[in-house]
Amino acid sequence: MLEYVGNVHLHSTFSDGTLTIAEIARIGARNGMDFLIITDHQTLAGLEQEQEGYYDKTLVLIGMEVNQRKHHYLGLNINTVVADNDCYPQQVIDAVNDQQGIGVIAHPIEKGSKFYYDGLTFPWIDWSVQGFQGIEIWNHLSRWRDEITGILPGLLLMLRPSLSLHNGPYREVLNILDRYQTQGHPVFAYGGSDAHGIRFKLPLLNKEIGSGEEVFRSINMHILPEQPVQGDLTHDRDLVYQTLARGKSWVGCDYYLDSRGFRFAAQSPRGRWGIGSTLPYHDDLALQVKTPRPARVRLVRNGKLWTSSQGRKHRFHVNRPGVYRIEALHRRGWKWQPWIFSNPIWIS
Ligand SMILES: [Zn+2]
Ligand SMILES: [Zn+2]
Incomplete structure (x- = not known):
């Protein structure tokens, strides 16, 4: 059976990331990723500049992340920028659906850290919404920040970001997803790294930490398509998105042990x-x-x-x-x- 592994929800220099799409692709290829999905805030500039495609053996696809203060929503498989509507997220969901895209509610529950803008979070509040296709049950960056509950945990998390993986996704988010699935809605679980390529330089340790490599081995999407990729952008783009849309996938925390073969x-x-x-x-x-x-x-x-x-x-x-x-x-x-x-x- 065919299986491909991808890292979803990545930010590049087209929004608030520090790495270009080509640099992200290089890191992805080095870490054996079959596909990557870039989701910059409020823009499809990477798509417009024709940066989708194969970089070595890694397929880079480009979607976007909509909304600012709350109700962050990933729009995948779309061609036109979807306008923000923080207060009426149903309109954002509908706009992605109008393009036959795949919409994923990003990091719906965030607890925040008093060390990050005094506990600022970007939660999903309006659960009266309908018609979305996925919920991001595990967001690496969001969960990492939430774990910074003090100076010592903060230092440890900078030195070893993987510590934030130990508790898994929030049970509350899984409960929300279960509710939709139990009601028969075809809503699927997504995992995202939300990598921005942020680097911290610690002078005393003389070492750069939090580099891009680690996130590509952490929270991945594994998909099981019925046909193999062909090395052709149009064909393979459809294959990846169709497989995701049909929920033939799982979220794997591959940092310690690769879940390939599940x-x-x-x-x-x-x-x-x-x-x-x-x-x-x-x-x-x-x-x-x-x-x-x-x-x-x-x-x-x-x-x-x-x-x-x-x-x-x-x-x-x-x-x-x-x-x-x-x-x-x-x-x-x-x-x-x-x-x-x-x-x-x-x-x-
Ligand atoms: Zn977000
Ligand atoms: Zn994001």
């Missing part, structure tokens, strides 16, 4: 259905999970932990309809590291 499918004598599928409930139906390394696997049904299992191969008998998704954790010393958050399989 699989989740429903199986019965009547067929096999992958992540993102909808199928009718019938007899002899089982959910199969494979993890590239031994893991603690939780099967979530309708937003609630249904059962769990440990190992590399897992099989769960299905005795009722529901929305099923997987959360997997791997060992990190004596702790369990949140690792894989799959999109669901709907059994109706």
Whole structure:
């Protein structure tokens, strides 16, 4: 089965990032990324300047991030700039839909840090909205900043940004996503790095930290398309976006352990259905999970932990309809590291 790995939600010098798209692409290629999606604030300048395309073996796609003070929204697979509307986010969602784009609610819950503009956050408040396609359940930068609760944690987080990965996504965000999925909405989980290429120079340590490399090994999107990429921008752009739009994907925290090779499918004598599928409930139906390394696997049904299992191969008998998704954790010393958050399989 084909699998490609991408880093989504990146900022370049076209907005408030410090690296050009070519520089970001080089870092992505060095870290084995198959695709990158740049989402600069309030602009599609990279797209207009024809900077989409292959850089070495890495496909760079360009979307944008809409809104400023709240309701940040990623518009992917669009060609025209979507205007901000901080107060009426439904209009932003509709504008992305008018272009047949993919819209993702970015970092909906932020707790803020008193060391960053006195606790300034960019949350999503209006949950009366409809018609969006994704929710960013895990945003690397947002979560990193939220963890800066004091001088010492701040210093440790600058030296080791990966510390912010240890607690995984906010449970509140997963609950929101579960609610939409349980109601039958095709809304999918996204993970974003939100990398801006910020560098901190610590004079006493004489070392540059927080460089771009780390973010490309942290929170990635893994997609399972039905056809291979062809090295052609138009074809491969469609392939990546279509696969994302159909939820044939998972969010992987690949920093400590690459989640490449994870699989989740429903199986019965009547067929096999992958992540993102909808199928009718019938007899002899089982959910199969494979993890590239031994893991603690939780099967979530309708937003609630249904059962769990440990190992590399897992099989769960299905005795009722529901929305099923997987959360997997791997060992990190004596702790369990949140690792894989799959999109669901709907059994109706
Ligand atoms: Zn944002
Ligand atoms: Zn952003």
